[in-house]
Amino acid sequence: xxKVKIYVTLRDxxxxxxxxxxxxxxxxxxxxxxxxxxxxxxxxxxxxxxADIDQKIKKMxxxxxxxxxxxxxxxxxx
Amino acid sequence: xxxxxxxxxxSNCETDTYDALNYLGFNTEYIWHRDSSLHKVDxxxxxxxxxxxxxxxxxxxxxxxxxMEEISRFADSxxxxxxxxxxxxxxxxxxxxxxxMLHNKSLKFICQTVNLRVENNTLPFTxxxxxxEILRIxxxxxxxxxxxxxxxxxELEDNSQVVLRYVDENGEATADAAPNxxxxxxxxxxxxxxxxxxxMPHPERAVEEILGSVDGAKLFLSAKISKEAVS
Numbered sequence: 001x002x003k004v005k006i007y008v009t010l011r012d013x014x015x016x017x018x019x020x021x022x023x024x025x026x027x028x029x030x031x032x033x034x035x036x037x038x039x040x041x042x043x044x045x046x047x048x049x050x051a052d053i054d055q056k057i058k059k060m061x062x063x064x065x066x067x068x069x070x071x072x073x074x075x076x077x078x
Numbered sequence: 079x080x081x082x083x084x085x086x087x088x089s090n091c092e093t094d095t096y097d098a099l100n101y102l103g104f105n106t107e108y109i110w111h112r113d114s115s116l117h118k119v120d121x122x123x124x125x126x127x128x129x130x131x132x133x134x135x136x137x138x139x140x141x142x143x144x145x146m147e148e149i150s151r152f153a154d155s156x157x158x159x160x161x162x163x164x165x166x167x168x169x170x171x172x173x174x175x176x177x178x179m180l181h182n183k184s185l186k187f188i189c190q191t192v193n194l195r196v197e198n199n200t201l202p203f204t205x206x207x208x209x210x211e212i213l214r215i216x217x218x219x220x221x222x223x224x225x226x227x228x229x230x231x232x233e234l235e236d237n238s239q240v241v242l243r244y245v246d247e248n249g250e251a252t253a254d255a256a257p258n259x260x261x262x263x264x265x266x267x268x269x270x271x272x273x274x275x276x277x278m279p280h281p282e283r284a285v286e287e288i289l290g291s292v293d294g295a296k297l298f299l300s301a302k303i304s305k306e307a308v309s
Contacts (some may be wrong), residue, residue: 010180012102014180014225015183017180017181017182017183017184017185017223017259017261018181018185032252061242064134064138064139064142065134067135067138067171067178069177069178069226069227070178070180070225
């Protein structure tokens, strides 16, 4: 049973306010060597088989799992 | 004029909207999200709330409701549609309006009355407003930070699709005047043909003096007058 891990983040150039806030919080805790923090979503899907799996994942991401206006995604199949 | 208020699981402003419309003389009824007909209404309203718990993204699941297919057809044929707050988010997710919503810049849920400048008063939703008139209407949301890419913004501005902008007490669209950080202070916009209107403020909460403002009534009454002028 292939397991699919999908990572969704805001597209480059879109202000990630949660990431910024966490970056500041880390700074105030003394972690000053962090350049940037991005907050995203993690989705884990278990498929019955791997038939057309890439095509299916892409379609799901475009249709429902992400909003292409503001989000990018990457995925891994295990 | 017949208006329909669509109820999704998690909508919570449908009764306020229904009452406001009836108060303003509409013949109003509810439409269930699993209905396949719009009951021959002249105006469809998608009310505020938290459809499907705002899971995944606000409006992302509601857009696949059975009734949304009918609403798309209705909109394509020129029918009047208003999406308020979560209803606006659903219209964005459905692609009936361009752009998307991000978290408020402050990362705070904002509940306050704001000043809105009417940017286009020639629409079926604003014909009862003066050009540049300032409306006082409450907002109540966590994700109202409107975003669209540069090209999309230019198109919106070129076609006068921006209907309402957050402004300060002097009527200026300063950066601070948009409490949620919305791009170009956009609080409400229409599609290209001007028959689908989405807005973050809640006009149904500003229809009677006792509510503190009657400015929201102008948006609904505009739709009523525009429809009556046609029929």
